[in-house]
Structure formats: structure tokens, C-alpha cells
Amino acid sequence: MPTLESIGKDKVVNHHQEVPYRVLERQYSYDEAGQHAEDNGSENMIIHGDNLEALKALLPRYEGKVKCIYIDPPYNTGNEGWVYNDNVNDPKIKKWLGEVVGKEGEDLSRHDKWLCMMYPRLKLLQKLLAEDGAIFISIDSTELSSLHLLCNEIFGNVNFVDYISWFKKASPSNDAKYFSNDIEYILVFAKNKAIWRPSRLPLTEKQLRNYQNPDNDPRGCWNSATYTCNKSKEERPSLYYPILNPNTGQEVWPKETAVWAYSKEQYEEHIKNNLLYWGVDGKAKYPRFKKFLFGHQGVVNRTLWHYDDVNHTQGASMELRKLGITRFDTPKPTRLIERILQIASTPDSIILDSFAGSGTTAHAVLNMNRADGGHRKFILVEMMDYAGSITAERVKRVIDGYGDKKAVEGTGGHFSYYELGPVLLLPDGNLNEEVGAQEIREYVYYMETKEPLPAGQSKDEPYFMGLCRNTAYYFYYERESVTTLDYAFLSTIRTKAEGYIIYADLCAIPLETLRNHNILFKKIPRDIARL
Structure with missing residues (x-):
């Protein structure tokens, strides 16, 4: 398999492992009652902060849980003046390159810088993706080939699904130097292509108009298809046979160059x-095959998406203007994201967008939930300072309704807004005491089990975290005192399990006794693994 080599790649291949784990700090919650400090329990999240650190912060709760990822990263066109700096010269990313790639970072080509930025982020996205999930990445021709090779390496070339071409412009660019750039691409990779299946699309109003019932069939409306195929008599001799028009009694043969599409047994x-239709007067030269609306499986997905179906860039900008947002130049249309969600999510899916921009993905999720009563959850990450003033503000207006006299009705819904909080493990290996005990428990339990910490906490066993694969996990931690695993603590254990893993500061029980009771002691903080 071809691999992609770039300057600085060796510095970033494992960088996602070196990124510090930070907790997420909720700033406020929002719902139809407005903004408030109280936690409304929403699973919808908007996170302001570097998306590499934010993605790592999501792992304990969401690794392997995200059904659909859509990202619209910088296209690396070299274009200055975009709200999201599209040539990856943003000071935060330059600082990151300097720290991670070292002195080489100043000399990297634009394309190498872009690849250094994308590599660790895609590694974490791959971890968050569910086994039956898929990632959709918007890109243009500048980095399309490099992105494909990069995704081959991270997701596996066997999991490449296809390119979708999005016809993004309603009119050509008459000032184009070479060609009017009318197409963008969406690169699609599955976590596991062997089990991922996209949903078919529902019929459009235009397609539904093709279903009628001219013969008053009690099974309802139907469309028709040709009864012949493109094979000749020589290629398919068994499909060259006569059939009978029941209305005229006439024997009908197909053309020798286009025989029937079905065997004689299928024809019978x-x-x-009653699946053959011979026209209004019953005397058509060849029959048509009736396909009923009631049994329709949906429309097969195609790789060319026209702006008539999913809107275009001008339409996306008009959407923002209607929302009263004027400081974002490169939005994607809501209908484009809705199309992705239609084929790659279910009504209960988690959808992640780690280059959230103006918040189109959340808008699409809220629209679809309102339309079908679904409970899709969105997670948005935006590193730029407009995460609050544009991204979150758009979602608020979508929930409440917007336009003159709120001409566009609100979708309802809710979310919580987060900032990246402190590092959980300090560089010297100690716990950051400023981090709350619950956040530490979530982290430790995830590192042990690769599962999210179960909700709720037992009043009888305050240090019990959970039972996973018949092993009970305890985190005996107090910020203000030293904890000791001793016989007194063992007497408080109520959970029955085949084995026990117990964290504490010290242990006063002999190793042989621990072994006899299938107890593994882990010392805080020495034995807390780094994510």
C-alpha cells in the first residue's frame, strides 16, 4: 500500500499519546428556558478549545461510541483573511508545530504543516468512531490526494468507501484563471467497512410524482421499469423466449439485441x-414491470450531490444571514449535512464535528430531530474565539427560532457549553488536586476498562466505581488525606465479583493475602496510566 511521507511526520505519528488529558468544564447550559448556570443534563456539547485536546478529553466517555463524524477542516488553499485561517498559519497551530515538530516546523511547506496538523486529530477521531460508524471529510482538490493517503494509513485502505462530489456553485466563476472550481469533495471512510451500511434516501417529491395507479391496482401507486435488458440473444439465449399479451392474445418476442431481463420462471x-403493465389500452409493444411504492427500499446513494438537492455555498451564506450572523465567510449548507446524517446516522446516534465553524452540524441535527422525533446528540469542537459568539449563538437561535418575528420556527432542544479545563495528571506524574474527584474517577475507570464510568454512585460504597467483566473497581481517594488499603477498608466492600482492582495511596495488606482474594492493589498516582 502506498504511504505518505512528509516533513515532520515522525514527530506527530504518536503525538496524540503525548497530548495532556484535560477535563471539560461546563460553563453554562441552554434550552428553551434560555441560558442558565444549572446543568440541564444535556448530552449535546459545544466545546471551545484546541480540538486535539478536546478530542482526547472526550475519549473516556465516547471512545467507540460516535456513529457519524463530519469535519470541514482547513483546505490549505493559502487563502488569508478567512475567519478560520485556511492556510494553517493560525498562531495556535504554529505554536503547536514549533513545540511538536521542533525547529523543522519553521521550514515546513504549507502541505507538510497541514499534514502535521491533521495526523494526530484523525488518530483520535478514529478512536472515537463506532465500529459501525463512518467519517465524512469535506475537502477540495488542494489536499484531496494527500488526505486520502493519510486516511489509508489511519483508518486502513480497506475501509475507504468513496469520494462524494458536491456541486457547490449555482453559477461559474467567470474570473477563474484556469477552470471555475465548482466541485468540492467529501471523503468517506468507515471504521469497519465490512459491517458499515449507509441508509438509502427517501424518495423526493419529484420522484414520488412518478408513482401513480393508472390501472387501479389495490396495492396502490406504482412506477414501472423496462422488462428488457441490454444483453443479446447470443449472450443470454435462455432469456430469449415468447410471452403472451393477455389483452390481445398476441405472442411477443423481445428484440434479439435486447432480451428479457427475467427468466421464464420469473416471468410466470x-x-x-399481476406485475406486468401493457399500457393504457393494453396494446403496448412490450410490457413494463410494476414496482410498488409500498415496498420501496429507498433511493440508492450516488456519489454526485447536486446543489438542487443539498444547496450550495451561496445558499449556506444566505442561511447565516437569515440567522443574523454575518462574520463567517465559509459555511456549509444545512441540507448538505442533513444528507450525510440521513445516510450515516440513526435517530439515537452521536454525531461529532471537531471543526465546527459556524455550527452547521448542530443545526442539521436539531432539524432532523424535530422532523422525525429522533434523539440524535451532537458534539461540536471549535478552537477559535468565535465558538461562543458564532457557533453557540447560531445553535441558540435555531433552538429558539429566528428571522423577522421568528419567521423560522425554533426546533427546540438543548446543549451545554464547555471550556477545556486543567490537566488531570501533572508532568511530574502527580494528580492535579484542582481536578474534581468525579473527573478523576471517570478517567481511571476508562483507563482500566475502556468503558465510560457508570452513572450514579452507591451511598453504601462511595469509593466503588463499577463492575466490568466481573471485576470490581474501587478508587479510594481523598484530596485532604492519605488513604490506605487495609482490612478495615476491605470490610466495607459489598460488591461480589471474581476479582477486585483497588486504588489507594498505601497498602497495609500482605501481597499473599491480596492474591488469595483476587485483589490487585494500585498505588495513587504511580499506577494511574496515562492516556
């Missing part, structure tokens, strides 16, 4: 089930 079944 079709006759029995």
Missing part, C-alpha cells in the same frame, strides 16, 4: 402476481 411469477 410476475404474471401470477
Whole structure:
């Protein structure tokens, strides 16, 4: 398999492991009652902060849980003046390159810088993606080939699904130097292509108009298809046979260059089930095959998406203007993201967008939940300072309704807004005492089990975290005192399990006794693994 080599790659291949784990600090919650300090329990999240650190912060709760990821990263066109600096010369990313890639970072080409920025982020996105999930990445021709090779390396080339071409412009660019750039791409990779299946699309109003019932069939409206195929008599001799028009009694043969599409046995079944239509007067030269609306499986997905179906860039900008947002130049249309969600999510899916921009993905999720009563959850991450003034503000207006006299009705819904909090493990290996005990418990339990910490906490066993694969996990931690695993603590254990893993500062029980009771002691903080 071809691999992609770039300057600085060796510095970033494992960088996602070196990124510090930070907790997420909720700033406020928002719902139809407005903004308030109280936690409304919403699973919808908008996170302000570097998306590399934010993605790592999501791992304990969401690794392997995200059904659909959509990202719209910088395209690396070299274009200055965008709200999200599209040539990856943003000071935060330059600082990151300087720290991670070292002195080479100042000399990297634009393309190498972009690859250094994308590599660790894609590694973490791959971890968050569910086994039956898929990632959709918007990109243009500048980095398309490099991105494909990068995703081959991270997701596996066997999990490449396809390129979607999005016809993004309603009119050509007459000032184009070479060609009017009318197409953008969406690169699609599955976590596990062998089990990922996209949903088919529902019929559009235009397609539904093709379903009628001219013969008053009690099974309802139907469309018709040709009864012949493109094979010749020589290629498919068994499909060259006569059939009978029941209305005229005439024997009908197909053309020798286009025989029937079905075997004689299938034809007899079709006759029995009244699936052939011979026209209004019953005297058509060849029959049509009836396909009923009630049994329709949906429209197969195609790789060319026209702006008539998913809108265009001008339409996306108009959406923002209607929302009263004027400081974002490169939004994606809501209908484009809705199309992705239609084929790659279910009504209960978690959807992640770690280059959130103006918040189109949340808008699409809220629209779809309102339309079908679903409970999709969104997680948005935006590193720029407009995360509050544009990204979150748009979501608020979508929930409440917007336009003159709120001409666009609100979707309802809710979210919580987060900032990246402190590092959980300090560089010297000690716990950051400023981090709350619950956040530490979530981290430790995840590192042990790769599962999220179960909700709720037992009043009888305040240090019990959870039972996983018949092992009970305890985190005996107090910020203001030293904890000791001793016989007194063992007497408080109520959970029955085959084995026990117990964290504490000290242990006063002999190793042989621990072994006899299938207890593994882990010392705080020495034995807390780093994510």
C-alpha cells in the first residue's frame, strides 16, 4: 500500500499519546428556558478549545461510541483573511508545530504543516468512531490526494468507501484563471467497512410524482421499469423466449439485441402476481414491470450531490444571514449535512464535528430531530474565539427560532457549553488536586476498562466505581488525606465479583493475602496510566 511521507511526520505519528488529558468544564447550559448556570443534563456539547485536546478529553466517555463524524477542516488553499485561517498559519497551530515538530516546523511547506496538523486529530477521531460508524471529510482538490493517503494509513485502505462530489456553485466563476472550481469533495471512510451500511434516501417529491395507479391496482401507486435488458440473444439465449399479451392474445418476442431481463420462471411469477403493465389500452409493444411504492427500499446513494438537492455555498451564506450572523465567510449548507446524517446516522446516534465553524452540524441535527422525533446528540469542537459568539449563538437561535418575528420556527432542544479545563495528571506524574474527584474517577475507570464510568454512585460504597467483566473497581481517594488499603477498608466492600482492582495511596495488606482474594492493589498516582 502506498504511504505518505512528509516533513515532520515522525514527530506527530504518536503525538496524540503525548497530548495532556484535560477535563471539560461546563460553563453554562441552554434550552428553551434560555441560558442558565444549572446543568440541564444535556448530552449535546459545544466545546471551545484546541480540538486535539478536546478530542482526547472526550475519549473516556465516547471512545467507540460516535456513529457519524463530519469535519470541514482547513483546505490549505493559502487563502488569508478567512475567519478560520485556511492556510494553517493560525498562531495556535504554529505554536503547536514549533513545540511538536521542533525547529523543522519553521521550514515546513504549507502541505507538510497541514499534514502535521491533521495526523494526530484523525488518530483520535478514529478512536472515537463506532465500529459501525463512518467519517465524512469535506475537502477540495488542494489536499484531496494527500488526505486520502493519510486516511489509508489511519483508518486502513480497506475501509475507504468513496469520494462524494458536491456541486457547490449555482453559477461559474467567470474570473477563474484556469477552470471555475465548482466541485468540492467529501471523503468517506468507515471504521469497519465490512459491517458499515449507509441508509438509502427517501424518495423526493419529484420522484414520488412518478408513482401513480393508472390501472387501479389495490396495492396502490406504482412506477414501472423496462422488462428488457441490454444483453443479446447470443449472450443470454435462455432469456430469449415468447410471452403472451393477455389483452390481445398476441405472442411477443423481445428484440434479439435486447432480451428479457427475467427468466421464464420469473416471468410466470410476475404474471401470477399481476406485475406486468401493457399500457393504457393494453396494446403496448412490450410490457413494463410494476414496482410498488409500498415496498420501496429507498433511493440508492450516488456519489454526485447536486446543489438542487443539498444547496450550495451561496445558499449556506444566505442561511447565516437569515440567522443574523454575518462574520463567517465559509459555511456549509444545512441540507448538505442533513444528507450525510440521513445516510450515516440513526435517530439515537452521536454525531461529532471537531471543526465546527459556524455550527452547521448542530443545526442539521436539531432539524432532523424535530422532523422525525429522533434523539440524535451532537458534539461540536471549535478552537477559535468565535465558538461562543458564532457557533453557540447560531445553535441558540435555531433552538429558539429566528428571522423577522421568528419567521423560522425554533426546533427546540438543548446543549451545554464547555471550556477545556486543567490537566488531570501533572508532568511530574502527580494528580492535579484542582481536578474534581468525579473527573478523576471517570478517567481511571476508562483507563482500566475502556468503558465510560457508570452513572450514579452507591451511598453504601462511595469509593466503588463499577463492575466490568466481573471485576470490581474501587478508587479510594481523598484530596485532604492519605488513604490506605487495609482490612478495615476491605470490610466495607459489598460488591461480589471474581476479582477486585483497588486504588489507594498505601497498602497495609500482605501481597499473599491480596492474591488469595483476587485483589490487585494500585498505588495513587504511580499506577494511574496515562492516556
